[in-house]
Amino acid sequence: MGSRRVNLNLPSVENREFRLGTIISWDGNAKDLVEESNYEGRSEKRGGCQSGKEGGCKLCELNMPFSQQAMCCHAIIETQAANITDCVLVEHSPIGCSARLPRINLTYKGGLSRRGKELQNIKVVSTNLQEKDMVFGAALKLKKTIRDAYERYNPKAIFVALACSTAIIGEDICSTSEEMEAEIGIPVIPLECEGFRSKHWSTGFDIAQHAVLRRIVKRNPQKQSDLINIVALWGSDYFSEILKPLGLRVNYLIDMASFDELAQASEAVATTTFCHTLGSYFGSALETEFGVPQIHAPMPYGFAGTDAWIREIAKVTGKEDIVEAYIESEHKRVLPKIKELREKLKGVKGFVATGSAYAHAIIEVIKELGVQVDGSVVFHHDPVYDSGNEHENSLKFLTDNYGDIEYFSVSKTQQFQLYGLLKRVAPDFIIIRHNGIAPLALKMGVPAMPMGDEHMAVGYDGMIRVGEALVEILSRKKFGKLLQENIKLPYTDWWLNQEDPFLIGKHPEILETCVDRFQAENNEEKGNVENGR
Structure with a gap:
């Protein structure tokens, strides 16, 4: 596996589309995207757009003719x-x-x-x-x-x-x-x-982390053998509960940290994260530039991911003598409740619409709960992460351990596509991080579960927290059905009848025909008004 090196000598970080080959529009199944991403081949090269050991073509991306909304x-x-x-x-x-x-x-x-x-x-x-x-x-x-x-x-x-x-x-x-x-x-x-610098907002995370690494993190640290960095956002402190039995203290980065907490990041014994999309750059830089090991493991979700993550932390921090007993006791503790939730969620179909790596993790959690997942949309896709380490290939980990996702799409929160994305898989609920998606889903009779606390699904107890929330949400489906029966969606019947949500990206000439037709209709209506005068 090749080594990808972060360059802190640059005054600003490279955009994700150049560094990692990030794309924002794609449609197919998850296993095909794993194959096309060629994670291992791209990890051999510094530029994410290089595919294979000898370099090659960029990951294919649908060219959508317009963007309904975006973040910067x-x-x-x-x-x-x-x-x-x-x-x-x-x-x-x-x-x-x-x-x-x-x-x-x-x-x-x-x-x-x-x-x-x-x-x-x-x-x-x-x-x-x-x-x-x-x-x-x-x-x-x-x-x-x-x-x-x-x-x-x-x-x-x-x-x-x-x-x-x-x-x-x-x-x-x-x-x-x-x-x-x-x-x-x-x-x-x-x-x-x-x-307008980058086509996807996630480059903004890297820009902030690059600045903190260059200007705040200590260059001559005094190591704290029980301190572990968690690159996170605003979630609850569930990581302390998980890592305390291993004798570790948590140092959260960047949100809600103080200047001194950021500065001591180089003093930690290791760095990990709840989401590779967010934490890959910071973790890789701390490893290559400051000597702080990055936890090269799947994210801590579901049994498979959490087990592997805890074992890798124990290996890096010298806790291997106690880790297997800890994992075994945690399985015994949570399994009865998870079996109960599986019974309640039997036959339920779910859909996940969140950021890239986070979606992979949430799908793992709800599949552990027995939920069927035929479709998902992520807001971008990174073919490789900054470390290039194979254990951080989260989409491959998902498909290897939990099976394929038949309709796996990449789309930058384009609401005009959401109707088609949901229609083709008919889910019973949708899990979201960005609340603006919820109203349209509810107008289709699909209740939304917002992950306002992004750490909700972390670890063994995360499966229980998510399962209990889903049971509660599914008990209140009547409101969505009533809304569906009494609301008209703001799209033409022509668009609502389309089977492919990416139709205008694959056939942009259709959009030109629609524009011509609408202009003709508007001119005709204008003429009728003038004649009526």
Whole structure:
């Protein structure tokens, strides 16, 4: 297996589509995507778009003619840099780029509450750029904003985020940040996260992690033999419950961590994550650049994944003498309840619509519960992860241990496709992470289970938590059926009758025909109105 090396000498991380070969549109079955991804071959090369030992073609991707909605790298930076408890994010942008902050603040405070931390608001300051700033530049305004942020909050570091507008006019945030760091005496860290930079928002996670690794993580650490890094978001502290019997303390990164907790990441005995999509870059960099071993194992979901994950942690941390007894006792503890849930969920069909690796994990959990899964949609697909380690090939682990998924799609949260995706597999429920998907699913009579706490499914108890939630949701299907009978979906009958949700990507000429037809209908209607006058 080839070794892929993170390059922290670069001022900013490479986009995922260049580094990993990430795609955002595909349709087929899961086993075909595993084969086309050629994880092992791509791990031999630095560029993710290289397929096979001698290089080769990029993973085939459907070219959809438009995007109904999307999220950007800048928005993801708001969920990362703005979620460090004693740091400040300065958004060098018009105020519109800050529109999501109330929602991000709510998520942040919810996470603090779950972890038992002191509640506080996120600390974000905008340069609030105007038209004249776009014409004459805004370096002086950025300097003043950094000074104001420092005086107001006394942070341990200030992050400066680029936006689409400031990237277009060529604002040099790197030089300004360097100048202001010398003036105020704390790290001022530029983030090149303009919204149009990458075709998928997950690059934003890598941008934030790259900056933390370069500027905050200690280069000369004093090792803590019982500390383990968990690259996570806002989930409950279930990892401490799982790892405490092995004598390990958890250090969560990046969300809701303090500057010092980020700095001590290099002091840990190992790094792992709840999702390879989120944690692969951070874990690989800590391993190759700081000597902190990454846990090369499946994610901790279901029996197979959790067993392998715990065994690998025990191997890395020197706990192999106690791990088998621990695993055996956990199986005995949870198996009776899981068998009970399997009986209740017998014959139920589910659908998962979440981020990439996380979807693989959730499918494993509900398959452990006996749920049939014929379809899933992930919001992007990484053919390989940064470590290139075969044990992190989460889609292959899913298909090898739990079987194929007949309809496995990649689509960037395009709601116009969701009707067709659900129609062709007719699930009894859908599991989601992004709540905007739920209303359309419910209008089709399909209840949604939102994974608001992304750690809900982790570990052995995660199977029980998910199973109990599903039983409760399935007991309330009547509302969805009533809604389905009384709501008209905002799409034409022509589109609703299509069997292929990716039709206009495979045959874009159809869209041109539709546009011509709608224009003709509009002209005819306009003519009728004018004649009526």
